[in-house]
Amino acid sequence: MNIVVENITKMYGSQKALDNLSFKVKTGEILGFLGPNGAGKTTTMKAITGYLTPNQGDIKVGRYSVLENAEEVKKQIGYLPEHNPLYLDMPVIDYLKFIGELQGINKEKINERVKEMILTVGLDKEKHKKIGELSKGYRQRVGLAQALIHNPQVLIFDEPTTGLDPNQIIEIRELIKKIGKEKTVILSSHILAEVEATCDRVLIINNGKIVADGTAEELRKKAQGNEVLKVGIAGSDKNEIFERLKQLSTIQTVDYAENDLFEVESKAGQSSAKAIFELCVQKGWYLTQLTPIEKNLEDVFRELTLEK
Amino acid sequence: MKQILIITKKELNSYFDSLMAYILIVVFLGFTGFFTWLYGNSDVFFINQASLKPFFSIAYWSLFIFIPALTMKQIAEEIKTGTIELILSKPVNEWQWVSGKFLATFLLIVITLALTLPWYITIANIGPIDHGSVWTGYLGLLLMSAAYISIGIFTSSITNNQIVAFLLALVIGIFFQILFGILAHAFSGAVGNVLAFADMNIHYQNITRGVIDSKDLIYFFTIIILALAASELSLLKRNLN
Numbered sequence: 001m002n003i004v005v006e007n008i009t010k011m012y013g014s015q016k017a018l019d020n021l022s023f024k025v026k027t028g029e030i031l032g033f034l035g036p037n038g039a040g041k042t043t044t045m046k047a048i049t050g051y052l053t054p055n056q057g058d059i060k061v062g063r064y065s066v067l068e069n070a071e072e073v074k075k076q077i078g079y080l081p082e083h084n085p086l087y088l089d090m091p092v093i094d095y096l097k098f099i100g101e102l103q104g105i106n107k108e109k110i111n112e113r114v115k116e117m118i119l120t121v122g123l124d125k126e127k128h129k130k131i132g133e134l135s136k137g138y139r140q141r142v143g144l145a146q147a148l149i150h151n152p153q154v155l156i157f158d159e160p161t162t163g164l165d166p167n168q169i170i171e172i173r174e175l176i177k178k179i180g181k182e183k184t185v186i187l188s189s190h191i192l193a194e195v196e197a198t199c200d201r202v203l204i205i206n207n208g209k210i211v212a213d214g215t216a217e218e219l220r221k222k223a224q225g226n227e228v229l230k231v232g233i234a235g236s237d238k239n240e241i242f243e244r245l246k247q248l249s250t251i252q253t254v255d256y257a258e259n260d261l262f263e264v265e266s267k268a269g270q271s272s273a274k275a276i277f278e279l280c281v282q283k284g285w286y287l288t289q290l291t292p293i294e295k296n297l298e299d300v301f302r303e304l305t306l307e308k
Numbered sequence: 309m310k311q312i313l314i315i316t317k318k319e320l321n322s323y324f325d326s327l328m329a330y331i332l333i334v335v336f337l338g339f340t341g342f343f344t345w346l347y348g349n350s351d352v353f354f355i356n357q358a359s360l361k362p363f364f365s366i367a368y369w370s371l372f373i374f375i376p377a378l379t380m381k382q383i384a385e386e387i388k389t390g391t392i393e394l395i396l397s398k399p400v401n402e403w404q405w406v407s408g409k410f411l412a413t414f415l416l417i418v419i420t421l422a423l424t425l426p427w428y429i430t431i432a433n434i435g436p437i438d439h440g441s442v443w444t445g446y447l448g449l450l451l452m453s454a455a456y457i458s459i460g461i462f463t464s465s466i467t468n469n470q471i472v473a474f475l476l477a478l479v480i481g482i483f484f485q486i487l488f489g490i491l492a493h494a495f496s497g498a499v500g501n502v503l504a505f506a507d508m509n510i511h512y513q514n515i516t517r518g519v520i521d522s523k524d525l526i527y528f529f530t531i532i533i534l535a536l537a538a539s540e541l542s543l544l545k546r547n548l549n
Contacts, residue, residue: 046393046397049397050396050397051393051396051397052546052547053547070401071399071401072399074397074398074399074400075399077397079394079397081390081393081394081397083390085389085390085391085392085393085394086391086394087322087391088389089322089325089326090322090325094321098314098318099398101314102311102314102315102395102398102399102400103398103399104399146394
């Protein structure tokens, strides 16, 4: 089921939380939402789930609009809110039944469905306990189970792995990937590695606007800019090597780096590897290192979202 | 309607799971029982009549105090823990949620009052009782309970602090309970009439006396609908800035 967000603006008082935001998500796509705190990730998610109504613009989930058909939209969505709020005084089974009933699952099917969900998320031993007695990781599973119980076509997870241990994080990522094959998934995260590992597409938002949109690969390439090489050359005085490197025609800047290395930035669109090698051959020096420095998603993120 | 009943069922269960319901029932029965049968100065034996009047007057005040204690957490806690977002992102709208909660608390009061029926049977066996006025007395208690429940839910919907919700419900309640009546004497003309109409005691007395006037029913239903609508609005307020 496709999600189309059309020019939504959301104001909190005089503060613009979302500023004319538009994007689309296709069925079978896992979209990762990145952004610094207060960028508008959670607000966007709340708007899609129908919990908040945008001041302007519309969101369509499938053929339903959140403004006109909120109830229908809500039926299509499984939502795990930030901080995973739960009724702590309810036993796991009762809670899942309650949510299942609200989502309109038939009376005959509901017990079976609850059992299925408990097995899917691995809560079999804890199913009779009150949610308040569960550890954080198990509560997160309850949160996932309630989001999945009505087999929704769209899943929205707001920071699904916060506070989990590394094993649980991997488990949940696997689960999300599995679900994401046939459903539309939107998840938000602070952890860039997580988004890179699970998502097909990444949206970076800042101050309520989209600042980047593409696969993790594409974003890295876009932000890459000029080639940067870490070069180690031995065989002569450091300063002489530095001077000679600077004279190469493809090189824009040379810097000293730690461990007697140099950081070499090439001119736009050019590569210096060949020229450096040839210089060494000509002078009788030898290379100890020649590594391209790749920007990771972290750098892209910082570049796009840091206040200038 | 289905959504309302699902919420009612869940809320009613949570009253019983959290012992709130049992505490209310025991304390209410003990308290009203004491004043109805044992107190001496105004109990059934003292007035020497087969009548539930002592029960109705003490129940009127006990419910006034107990109901805000039942309703205070209804929405305030959900705002505090964030479960409000969980529920309202399900196919449930604000009105269904609020009325589900209202209905659950109302049913709890119905159960509590039903447990006092043995007293009615006992008194009916020891002397001639005016059956009509007993039933209208119960009707009066149910109506005043419903009014205070909806006020309690409203105060619970405007704060995330249960104590604030409790005290606010009592403050609003005390106006209906006595202050409007007192103020009505202080003013003359239209203002006095409006205040006199707003006094709940008069309407309650009318109904317990066995007179069911549409004016009194309209009074109670107006409070219920207005307070529930106000709760709905205060939940919808998150979208207004």
